[in-house]
Amino acid sequence: MVTWFGRRPQRNEAPRLSARGALQPTEKVDISSLAPGVQHFLGQAAYCELGEFESLARAVATAPNLAVKEGLSAAAGRALSKHHGLITEIRRRGHEPATEMAPFVAGLDEFRQKTSGANWHEPLLSCYLAGGLLDDFFIRLSDGLPRDIGPRVAQLLGEDSGTDVLVHELQTAIENDVALGSRLAMWGRRLVGDTLLVARSAMPAADPGTDRGDGAEARIEPVFTELIAAHTRRMDGLGLTA
Amino acid sequence: MVTWFGRRPQRNEAPRLSARGALQPTEKVDISSLAPGVQHFLGQAAYCELGEFESLARAVATAPNLAVKEGLSAAAGRALSKHHGLITEIRRRGHEPATEMAPFVAGLDEFRQKTSGANWHEPLLSCYLAGGLLDDFFIRLSDGLPRDIGPRVAQLLGEDSGTDVLVHELQTAIENDVALGSRLAMWGRRLVGDTLLVARSAMPAADPGTDRGDGAEARIEPVFTELIAAHTRRMDGLGLTA
Numbered sequence: 458m459v460t461w462f463g464r465r466p467q468r469n470e471a472p473r474l475s476a477r478g479a480l481q482p483t484e485k486v487d488i489s490s491l492a493p494g495v496q497h498f499l500g501q502a503a504y505c506e507l508g509e510f511e512s513l514a515r516a517v518a519t520a521p522n523l524a525v526k527e528g529l530s531a532a533a534g535r536a537l538s539k540h541h542g543l544i545t546e547i548r549r550r551g552h553e554p555a556t557e558m559a560p561f562v563a564g565l566d567e568f569r570q571k572t573s574g575a576n577w578h579e580p581l582l583s584c585y586l587a588g589g590l591l592d593d594f595f596i597r598l599s600d601g602l603p604r605d606i607g608p609r610v611a612q613l614l615g616e617d618s619g620t621d622v623l624v625h626e627l628q629t630a631i632e633n634d635v636a637l638g639s640r641l642a643m644w645g646r647r648l649v650g651d652t653l654l655v656a657r658s659a660m661p662a663a664d665p666g667t668d669r670g671d672g673a674e675a676r677i678e679p680v681f682t683e684l685i686a687a688h689t690r691r692m693d694g695l696g697l698t699a
Numbered sequence: 700m701v702t703w704f705g706r707r708p709q710r711n712e713a714p715r716l717s718a719r720g721a722l723q724p725t726e727k728v729d730i731s732s733l734a735p736g737v738q739h740f741l742g743q744a745a746y747c748e749l750g751e752f753e754s755l756a757r758a759v760a761t762a763p764n765l766a767v768k769e770g771l772s773a774a775a776g777r778a779l780s781k782h783h784g785l786i787t788e789i790r791r792r793g794h795e796p797a798t799e800m801a802p803f804v805a806g807l808d809e810f811r812q813k814t815s816g817a818n819w820h821e822p823l824l825s826c827y828l829a830g831g832l833l834d835d836f837f838i839r840l841s842d843g844l845p846r847d848i849g850p851r852v853a854q855l856l857g858e859d860s861g862t863d864v865l866v867h868e869l870q871t872a873i874e875n876d877v878a879l880g881s882r883l884a885m886w887g888r889r890l891v892g893d894t895l896l897v898a899r900s901a902m903p904a905a906d907p908g909t910d911r912g913d914g915a916e917a918r919i920e921p922v923f924t925e926l927i928a929a930h931t932r933r934m935d936g937l938g939l940t941a
Contacts, residue, residue, distance in 0.1 A: 507759075507768070507769075507772060510756075510759075510772065511756070511759060511760050514752075514753070514756035514757075514759070514760070514775070515756075515760070517749075517752075517753060517756070518753050518756070518757070522797070523796075523797035523800055523801055523804065524795075524796075524797040526749070526797075527749075527786065527796050527797055527800075530749060530752065530779060530782065530783070531783065533756070533779070534776070534779050534780070534783060537772060537775065537776050537779065538776070540772065541772070541773065541776060544769065553766075554765075554766075554769050555764070555765035555766040555768075555769055558765055558769075559765055562765065
């Protein structure tokens with residue numbers, strides 16, 4: 458049961474975004490008890506970043522001009538670097554990356570497919586919004602990882618995503634085409650739902666009926682409210698109504 | 700007028716390949732006078748590496764299993780890192796990457812399109828053979844660049860390309876399917892022709908009729924013989940007849 462749909466974030470309680478885009482909520486909700494095991498976290502986050510890379514690489518291949526292509530290639534490189542950083546953590550713990558990512562392939566491939574978009578701008582918006590939300594989310598969730606890995610992963614995922622080029626490309630297009638803006642606003646609203654479902658699947662302990670699931674909803678809700686607020690700020694920044 | 704087609708490399712004069720795959724000819728032919736200007740070199744090599752990245756990224760997206768996908772993502776990362784290293788050199792000299800790459804887009808896009816292949820194995824072979832030959836070639840050509848940039852570019856391009864995964868995937872497939880091996884051998888022979896044309900286009904000074912073009916053919920021939928010999932060794936390593 459998904460309860461966050463249709464809930465508008467309280468704009469006056471929106472978290473401040475740091476220069477690097479990481480969430481800085483004024484009062485932090487503790488979801489560490491809902492964090493998955495390290496291997497689950499690393500496998501899912503690594504495959505998420507690989508998917509983000511693939512989406513950006515597809516955009517590189519279809520970019521309308523060389524300057525945009527060049528900017529997108531840098532963003533693709535950042536996602537790939539986050540992916541490989543997580544792969545390094547998996548290997549450091551003596552595990553096989555392919556084995557650890559395998560459980561998440563079907564779900565995340567379906568997510569990428571559903572959010573891949575039909576034209577030039579929709580996939581760009583997907584990369585920017587879904588990539589941003591999932592980075593925020595995994596950074597948040599890394600609080601619940603052991604101290605010998607959590608902070609390192611948070612720093613890795615918090616690195617600049619190089620998405621300025623996406624913002625610039627989308628802003629320009631939206632300013633020049635009102636109809637495009639309203640179609641992209643709808644796309645963004647649909648995206649956030651699908652993306653939050655991915656985030657939700659990263660917290661198996663929060664399932665009602667599990668040992669730690671009781672009362673989990675109450676702890677999760679504020680986190681999702683934070684994530685949605687940051688998402689709304691990204692939409693606002695593009696000139697889109699969330 | 701292309702004179703190297705059909706010429707078989709003298710196998711007993713084949714250059715030794717270093718562990719990192721860079722060319723180490725026994726007697727080095729001086730082609731420095733045929734090297735293009737720095738901007739020409741950087742723009743063309745940078746767009747070449749971007750194309751190699753795009754081809755590898757496409758392979759990542761269609762990989763048959765996660766282990767191969769993971770290996771290919773590392774190879775794509777290496778090509779992208781070489782590309783961005785060259786972009787850094789362009790910026791360091793106060794130029795715009797998009798402007799510098801622009802003259803080479805049409806030719807190199809056509810090359811990528813012609814060598815993109817029709818199934819899973821052909822594009823892999825293209826990435827391995829064309830990527831290897833062009834890296835070898837640009838390293839060789841960098842001898843003619845100013846000393847404050849040539850050696851740095853050679854080192855960058857000589858970095859491990861992470862193509863072990865391509866070799867393994869191709870070797871396994873060729874061992875198990877004789878018919879595939881002979882189709883890929885044909886593909887490899889076609890590839891080398893197209894790839895050498897790209898290399899040739901990187902030496903505008905070698906055009907007959909230009910000031911430096913006189914006698915250029917005699918200086919170029921041995922270099923192409925070296926490149927073809929290294930190409931033949933790559934083919935041999937895969938179990939393909941060059």
